[in-house]
Amino acid sequence: MKHTRGRVIEVTSVEELDRRLDAGARSLAGWRLVGLDLTAHGPALLDRTLAQSLFLGCRFADGVADEIRDAGGVVFPEVPGSPVDPYRATLYAPRELYDTPRYRDSLDARAYAWTQGCVGADDMLARALHDHAVDEALEGWTAGRSIVGVMGGHALRRGSEGYAEAARLGHLLGRTHTVATGGGPGAMEAANLGAWMADRSGAELGAALSTLSATPSFEPSIGAWARAAFEVVDTYGPGRASLGIPTWHYGHEPPNPFASAIAKYFRNATREAILLEICNAGIVFLPGAAGTVQEIFQDACENYYADASSVAPMILVGREHWTRTLPAWPLLEALAAEREMQDHVHLVDSLDEVRALVAPGL
Known part of the structure; x- marks a missing residue:
């Protein structure tokens, strides 16, 4: 599939590339080709204007990548040793991460093990590129x-x-x-x-x-x-x-x-x-520990400085938990006082109260 944003054209299949080339495209300026096997496309590519084109994790016949660079294209090669695709164009599906019968052999487990190994410059680059690709997807x-x-x-x-x-x-x-x-x-x-x-x-x-x-x-x-x-x-x-x-x-x-x-x-x-x-x-915060508390106040910080049009509701569920076990509510309430967020922070106990705030029509 492709995603087009203004002059940026993302091409993630050889079929899409062939369709565009057959339609008469003469310049690849603004094109981003991701993860394609282009070993048979060298002549067709080099016959076009390649300045301001970007090739991410694509495969080429010998010497073609250097010729593309000489023609003004930018080539990011595959990153050796990475268990993940740093240039992926979609989010993960559950069975993509759980892709083997034994969890320890799965993509999810292999990726975590990779993060615990020796970290080189190529590994760090692959992770940064991967997270950027996930951002875009x-x-x-x-x-x-x-x-x-x-x-x-x-x-x-x-x-x-x-x-x-x-x-x-x-x-x-x-x-x-x-x-x-x-x-x-x-x-x-x-x-x-x-x-x-x-x-x-x-x-x-x-x-x-x-x-x-x-x-x-x-x-x-x-x-x-x-x-x-x-x-x-x-x-x-x-x-x-x-x-x-x-x-x-x-x-x-x-x-x-x-x-x-x-x-x-x-x-x-x-x-x-x-x-x-x-x-x-908005966000509903169920009873949790340190991670949930961090999320409450990270979200609160965004709402604290937001204008009225940007404030999103915050609903803390569990009065006992958020006022006594981990008393985040008093501080949140104090932060919200006389700010645009004041009417958008709530402490509730029941699903009916959540429904009234988030889905009042149900």
């Missing part, structure tokens, strides 16, 4: 969507009432919004599950929760945990689109298979900023 995926975030702890176990509540929240929000989470286990998985099953009945969601409860945690076996999720996917799919934005920085947190699109990053700081930024319909 995510920009295209989110365009035009009303996105509500659900944040919460990774330790919440399947079979618990908290997990079921998070799933019911996702089920509610997924009817009117695209649900985005941090893409990991626990509350994140539950919210993605509920959103993915938004077109199914509450009874079917309950049955899926029962199936999952037999494998309550990704410890000690990520493989068993993922297989239980894929059993639900195969039973009730296809589901509604939802988004997960996890990171290989936390290698102990596997991505959950209920996020139909996964924007997985190497840099956690980038991932955190992007996750909060895309939630244009």
